[in-house]
Amino acid sequence: MNTLPPISAERLVDLLRTAPKAELHIHIEGSLEPELIFALSQRNGIAIPYASVDELRRAYAFSNLQSFLDIYYAGASVLITEQDFYDMAWAYLLKAQADHVIHTEIFFDPQTHTARGVAMKTVIDGLHRACQDAHAKLGVSASLILCFLRHLSEEDAFATLEDALPHRDQFIGVGLDSSELGHPPEKFARVFARCRELGLHLVAHAGEEGPPEYIWSALDVLKVERIDHGVQSTRDAALMKRLAAERIPLTVCPLSNQKLCVFPNLADHNLGRLLDAGLCATVNSDDPAYFGGYMNDNFLQTFAATGLTAQHAYTLMRNSFEASFLAPAAKRAMLDRVDAAFLA
Numbered sequence: 001m002n003t004l005p006p007i008s009a010e011r012l013v014d015l016l017r018t019a020p021k022a023e024l025h026i027h028i029e030g031s032l033e034p035e036l037i038f039a040l041s042q043r044n045g046i047a048i049p050y051a052s053v054d055e056l057r058r059a060y061a062f063s064n065l066q067s068f069l070d071i072y073y074a075g076a077s078v079l080i081t082e083q084d085f086y087d088m089a090w091a092y093l094l095k096a097q098a099d100h101v102i103h104t105e106i107f108f109d110p111q112t113h114t115a116r117g118v119a120m121k122t123v124i125d126g127l128h129r130a131c132q133d134a135h136a137k138l139g140v141s142a143s144l145i146l147c148f149l150r151h152l153s154e155e156d157a158f159a160t161l162e163d164a165l166p167h168r169d170q171f172i173g174v175g176l177d178s179s180e181l182g183h184p185p186e187k188f189a190r191v192f193a194r195c196r197e198l199g200l201h202l203v204a205h206a207g208e209e210g211p212p213e214y215i216w217s218a219l220d221v222l223k224v225e226r227i228d229h230g231v232q233s234t235r236d237a238a239l240m241k242r243l244a245a246e247r248i249p250l251t252v253c254p255l256s257n258q259k260l261c262v263f264p265n266l267a268d269h270n271l272g273r274l275l276d277a278g279l280c281a282t283v284n285s286d287d288p289a290y291f292g293g294y295m296n297d298n299f300l301q302t303f304a305a306t307g308l309t310a311q312h313a314y315t316l317m318r319n320s321f322e323a324s325f326l327a328p329a330a331k332r333a334m335l336d337r338v339d340a341a342f343l344a
């Protein structure tokens with residue numbers, strides 16, 4: 001990678017905003033803004049236990065991952081029709097375009113919806129139609145990754161996979177999310193082995209709140225290609241060496257980590273340490289409607305708080321495409337666009 005010439009603070013902010021970037025860790029249900037939750041609750045006649053958008057927003061004060069997940073699953077309960085899923089994804093894709101996200105790999109949590117009687121087809125068709133429209137109308141390439149909820153059983157994950165397989169051409173991979181502590185990756189060893197046989201891409205949340213051991217087992221037992229979060233890896237020197245040597249991507253989410261109290265302050269975030277140790281770390285928004293910002297908010301606030309440099313920015317943008325599941329030619333073309341932005 002090229003070494004950049006000196007760049008002014010204003011030019012760095014401009015580059016953070018306008019450089020092409022890929023987003024690899026966004027839960028589409030976490031992009032559901034309070035205004036849309038209220039609109040859908042009225043459209044579908046589903047009551048929610050908040051009197052107003054402001055009251056709902058005031059409830060977004062989290063002490064850890066579980067305190068967030070309780071509200072996140074309640075918010076998702078207003079999603080019923082194919083159009084609801086389309087509208088949610090379209091709203092996110094417009095935000096992505098505004099932030100110069102030119103490629104995004106979007107998580108969805110089907111069990112949150114099928115458990116309420118919504119058909120798998122309804123969920124996937126709505127999200128996939130929005131992804132197709134994003135490509136055609138916004139110039140944003142978008143694909144879907146189906147996540148299994150780790151607080152549920154592996155049997156439930158297998159049933160979800162079966163349910164989704166008729167729609168195999170509408171998603172590119174599987175992930176693992178929800179409550180991490182007490183639900184180690186190895187709980188899902190067999191279903192991930194099956195997904196691997198099916199040729200699906202594999203990712204998993206690990207080391208968000210959970211210990212470095214969960215990152216080792218996501219790699220060695222589940223055989224994932226990327227680690228979602230992974231910020232606890234700095235507690236384990238041998239793991240850091242392996243992640244760097246194998247260029248295993250970490251999809252880091254700084255504002256999420258701040259809001260869920262993984263780090264006391266954004267200034268304490270270890271993104272700089274991960275990058276300086278040679279890891280393929282990336283910046284992502286996780287659940288932007290709940291954590292106070294989309295991609296550019298994550299970049300701008302993190303750089304302002306930690307003093308990361310233009311060289312870090314360039315590395316992060318390149319890493320995001322390197323870590324993506326794009327086909328080689330598309331990946332090369334997008335990396336060229338990053339180089340053009342930074343080396344102009």
Ligand SMILES: Nc1ncnc2[nH]cnc12
Binds near residue numbers: 072
């Ligand atoms: N940050 C997160 N960690 C685990 N599961 C999630 N689901 C949505 N956001 C999540």
Ligand SMILES: [Zn+2]
Binds near residue numbers: 025027177205228286
């Ligand atoms: Zn996540």
